[in-house]
Amino acid sequence: MDIESKKKLAADWFQTLRDQICDSFEGLEDTSSGPLSDRKPGRFERKSWDRTNQGDGAPGGGGVMSIMRGGRVFEKVGVNISTVFGTFSEEFAKNMPGATDDPRFFATGISLVAHMNSPKVPAVHMNTRFICTTKSWFGGGADLNAPLPNAEDTADFHTAFQESCDRHDPDYYPKFKKWCDEYFYIPHRKKARGEGGIFYDQLASGDWDADFAFTQDVGRTFNDIYPRLVARHMNDNWTSDEREQQLVYRGHYAEFNLAYDRGTTFGLKTGGNVEAILMSLPPEAKWP
DSSP states (O other), rough: OOHHHHHHHHHHHHHHHHHHHHHHHHHHHHHSEEEEEETTOOEEEEEEEOOHHHHHHHOEEEEEEEEEEEEEEEEEEEEEEEEEEEEOOOHHTSTTTTTOOOOOEEEEEEEEEEEESSSSSSSEEEEEEEEEEEEEEEEEEEEEOOOSSOOOHHHHHHHHHEEEEEHTTTHHHHHHHHHHHHHHTTTTEEESSEEEEEEEEEESSSHHHHHHHHHHHHHHHHHHHHHHHHHTTTOOOOOHHHHHHHHHHHHHOOOOHHHHHHHHHHHHHHHHOOOHHHHGGSSSOOOO
């Protein structure tokens, strides 16, 4: 399969996964009978964007933001897809495999962040992507971010991704779990951002089909386990003190995304859509 066919296949998959996840989340909104069930069920609103052409690199492409706000279950959730291309700056190219030989790039992927009304329902992050320079690779993962950690939820989330990894390579889960633990760490807080999950990057085993199959499995696993965790707690009541803990936790979440997250840096340095890039930030947070 030539590289252009691979690019299209990957981009089409991320769009399909977006549709499946949005359907799952809207289904949760429809079945909620919790504290905010008097609200209308939340629905995603989609907004397309085109990448602004800048400079000799003539960057192009764009994406679609799917955002739900003020739902019964989801306070704010974004499920964004994008396919962009252009030329890395000389400085940024030094950090990307294959880009020092030729700074042109192609990137397609899905990025999801969910912030929940209930502090008892864990927030979550998931993304998967396919990037091409003179080399090509997959990356992504998913991690749980609970303001009020629940041991059963954490165990079930990790078990789901361990089983997903094991279907492809028994070395994946311990490697990618460790990578997630190290990546999603807030140095100035000296603490992890959440309860972890898996994180992988520059996955290029030499078998493109196998790498793509694994990346698809990560997406399917997320769309299976996370809605089950949401359904487990979405109808529970919560207290004002628990909401306060949630808002303070969100402050730490925002600190990581703005100060350390590579995806934020990649988007901003490659002329991405600022609204889509900063979709990950919570709708409300506190710093005591």
